[in-house]
Amino acid sequence: MFRPEIKVIDCTVRDGGLMNKWQFDDTFVKQVYHALADAGVDYMEIGYLSSESAFDRKEVGPWRFCGEKDLQRIIGDSEKKIKLSAMADIGRIDYDDIPVRSEGSLDMIRVACYVHQIDKAAALAHHCMDKGYETTINLMAVSTVGPRDLEEGLNDLAKCRVPIIYLVDSFGAFYQEDIEVLAKMYMERMPEKTIGIHAHNNQQLAFANTISSIICGINYLDATLYGIGRGAGNCPLELLLSFLKNPKFQVRPLIKVIEEQILPWREKIDWGYFIPYMVSGVLNQHPRAAMACMESDKKNEVTEFYDQMTSAAAGI
Amino acid sequence: MFRPEIKVIDCTVRDGGLMNKWQFDDTFVKQVYHALADAGVDYMEIGYLSSESAFDRKEVGPWRFCGEKDLQRIIGDSEKKIKLSAMADIGRIDYDDIPVRSEGSLDMIRVACYVHQIDKAAALAHHCMDKGYETTINLMAVSTVGPRDLEEGLNDLAKCRVPIIYLVDSFGAFYQEDIEVLAKMYMERMPEKTIGIHAHNNQQLAFANTISSIICGINYLDATLYGIGRGAGNCPLELLLSFLKNPKFQVRPLIKVIEEQILPWREKIDWGYFIPYMVSGVLNQHPRAAMACMESDKKNEVTEFYDQMTSAAAGI
Numbered sequence: 001m002f003r004p005e006i007k008v009i010d011c012t013v014r015d016g017g018l019m020n021k022w023q024f025d026d027t028f029v030k031q032v033y034h035a036l037a038d039a040g041v042d043y044m045e046i047g048y049l050s051s052e053s054a055f056d057r058k059e060v061g062p063w064r065f066c067g068e069k070d071l072q073r074i075i076g077d078s079e080k081k082i083k084l085s086a087m088a089d090i091g092r093i094d095y096d097d098i099p100v101r102s103e104g105s106l107d108m109i110r111v112a113c114y115v116h117q118i119d120k121a122a123a124l125a126h127h128c129m130d131k132g133y134e135t136t137i138n139l140m141a142v143s144t145v146g147p148r149d150l151e152e153g154l155n156d157l158a159k160c161r162v163p164i165i166y167l168v169d170s171f172g173a174f175y176q177e178d179i180e181v182l183a184k185m186y187m188e189r190m191p192e193k194t195i196g197i198h199a200h201n202n203q204q205l206a207f208a209n210t211i212s213s214i215i216c217g218i219n220y221l222d223a224t225l226y227g228i229g230r231g232a233g234n235c236p237l238e239l240l241l242s243f244l245k246n247p248k249f250q251v252r253p254l255i256k257v258i259e260e261q262i263l264p265w266r267e268k269i270d271w272g273y274f275i276p277y278m279v280s281g282v283l284n285q286h287p288r289a290a291m292a293c294m295e296s297d298k299k300n301e302v303t304e305f306y307d308q309m310t311s312a313a314a315g316i
Numbered sequence: 317m318f319r320p321e322i323k324v325i326d327c328t329v330r331d332g333g334l335m336n337k338w339q340f341d342d343t344f345v346k347q348v349y350h351a352l353a354d355a356g357v358d359y360m361e362i363g364y365l366s367s368e369s370a371f372d373r374k375e376v377g378p379w380r381f382c383g384e385k386d387l388q389r390i391i392g393d394s395e396k397k398i399k400l401s402a403m404a405d406i407g408r409i410d411y412d413d414i415p416v417r418s419e420g421s422l423d424m425i426r427v428a429c430y431v432h433q434i435d436k437a438a439a440l441a442h443h444c445m446d447k448g449y450e451t452t453i454n455l456m457a458v459s460t461v462g463p464r465d466l467e468e469g470l471n472d473l474a475k476c477r478v479p480i481i482y483l484v485d486s487f488g489a490f491y492q493e494d495i496e497v498l499a500k501m502y503m504e505r506m507p508e509k510t511i512g513i514h515a516h517n518n519q520q521l522a523f524a525n526t527i528s529s530i531i532c533g534i535n536y537l538d539a540t541l542y543g544i545g546r547g548a549g550n551c552p553l554e555l556l557l558s559f560l561k562n563p564k565f566q567v568r569p570l571i572k573v574i575e576e577q578i579l580p581w582r583e584k585i586d587w588g589y590f591i592p593y594m595v596s597g598v599l600n601q602h603p604r605a606a607m608a609c610m611e612s613d614k615k616n617e618v619t620e621f622y623d624q625m626t627s628a629a630a631g632i
Binding site for chain 2: 175203215258
């Protein structure tokens, strides 16, 4: 039996774009858009919502901005086939640059923040709600937050108007038991909220932790095609839909778009299970050092990377 | 806290050899042997125990046989550093070709069988016990066995003298919940036995299912370096030891041997998460069709493979 409250959010373009500066061409984004709609996925997170002044379009692709013109190229002349989401980073989007929902094509804005930014995140999310959007706050890097700060943060989140709060394993450091403890804590501290999960795959646990989240009652589930995403990547969407066994989901469109659009990128960029990402996950570290290693000519010199990271973690 | 009863069995050479017909050179096997010993791994499964008449040494490497001369080349003149295991397939080893333990270098013989072969497996394992070996029976492909056959099989295993019985997810089809149900069933039906887990990674759940097994009280844990193994491979040993946090385990020797011996094989053979393996896991099918696809020039034509497999599974 499936649970009708479950919503699946694909982050292929948004999180995958962290690996190639959103240099996906329109054909890629269109095919993903149609495949997700055909598969019955609930939301497509198509990129970040940023002010044009925050980045240079010569350096990053359109999905760092998600301007209405960008969105229109993908949707085309037909009716929109799937709800669209964009992620907003605090400080990279001016309130005035956010259109009211009825004048644009986005349905949901998700505000990502660290625990010390909750007030700012709530203010931005409230602004988006007042403009008509569905909103979430995605509390990142929870694996590095101590119990007192987390308790205070969750209490603050409980008081805000945003209806959906995400548990984000930014570093791919959590085991299933961590998810169980945190899911319980989130639901107890924020009984009025819907909880979401966004997992990373450093320890090959993104899918497993998403399953554990479902069992714990978490209902908003992030995933990406073939797990594409920053560093080790995310929960693979094709695995998640196969697991959910909801008759509204179809796996075949995902397999097809993976063949046609994702596998060619697999030849160009490395996401997934690699020792540098494994090491940063085990050590509960930001993946930036592992990504730098993977992009260098020392990609396979994993013992040296391990030694550097364990020395740093030990404060040596 | 760790659980002292837990034993870790590395199957790198044995299960990895299914991907290259055991064409690992002695340098590879020696380095793995020393790394596993330095890492504190409890057993190294160095291959299959087969009669020389069962296979041709021109076609398969030495670790399809595990002759005493083969083992001696690896151990060298020093004292043996780690317990050695070999897997025996029913019908491929004559009883007379199994030396008594005190005359050879193997410590453990693991007998792999399907549910209809339990009597033969028990006979072979008892023979090995009588020759002084530690023994296990590894009941394969449990995901295809119905409840009545499984109940009967477990009752038969409960009656045999073999002290360790493995739960084997041959097709990588199980979710954590399956492991929980089966682990409970195995322990209830065979209260005198120690239970082991051997997981495959078709759905990126080999490590997660091994963690779930540990939580359920399973104490013999199979893994391989970087997950090398048939098809999607196995539970990655470096992840497992990082999780176990037993002070006797060291991860660094594993990272080093992965760099020096496993990554070069990664360029030559494809194990791990690929769509054909994902499809066969989701559909609970033997990986042979997925392996044939991966070895063909249609490796990336995953939609066609998906259509073939789903049609076959639907009996079309």
